[in-house]
Amino acid sequence: MAERPVFMPQLEGDLLVRTCMVSFVWSPGLAMVQKQKSIRSLHEEAGKQLNINAVLEISTKSEDHLGVELSAFSLKYSPVGKQDDYFLESIFQASKVxxxxxxYIDIRRMPPSQAKQDTRLTESGQLVGFRSAGVDWPLIPKTAFYDWLYINIIHTTQEYGERLKEYEGFTDIEFNPKKSVNCQAHSAALYVALNSRGLLNEALSSRDEFINVLQQFSTGDTQKSSSNRELF
Structure with a gap:
């Protein structure tokens, strides 16, 4: 047996994202088929334990094409007026201070797997914050910068926003809250909550507004928008 969180957007109340740990049968092994067995088991148990049926796995292991597209290893940001595009994961790693x-801005041009393994990320001392488009982000709230980055990028594609509304919960089979902080499934749930409440434009207008909106609510953590704005 194993446990993984299921992130559920809350459309009303003082909670934006409800996070519940779900126990399920884990299929050991690194093969894709084993990961997908675990995902199916997790989603079946989420239905039984949380009474939800529409659950989307967001990772490269997802059996749903949308879940793969929304993975940080697949999702790309294309700056307006430029031919370059960058993977979300690479932008995130390149923003670390x-x-x-x-x-290390050059990391943004690397493939995600290479970006995560850049030795400078482990040889430069303690992480103290993030810097994106000249704006510094603090480490607290814990997931604020990653959530802001993820939500900004998916907000540029209207199709994603409409399709995400169809789901009651989101998972990432690779995310273990005992080992990691940021999770793309949490970011997706937060996007749905903010969008459904009409708070998205306000939240994405600036760093301070985003943090203010998060602090007005609880995100369920063990804690005026322009889609053409430069993110990095």
């Missing part, structure tokens, strides 16, 4: 260096 450490006590002895960073942000």
């Amino acid at each position: 450490f006590e002895n260096g960073g942000p």
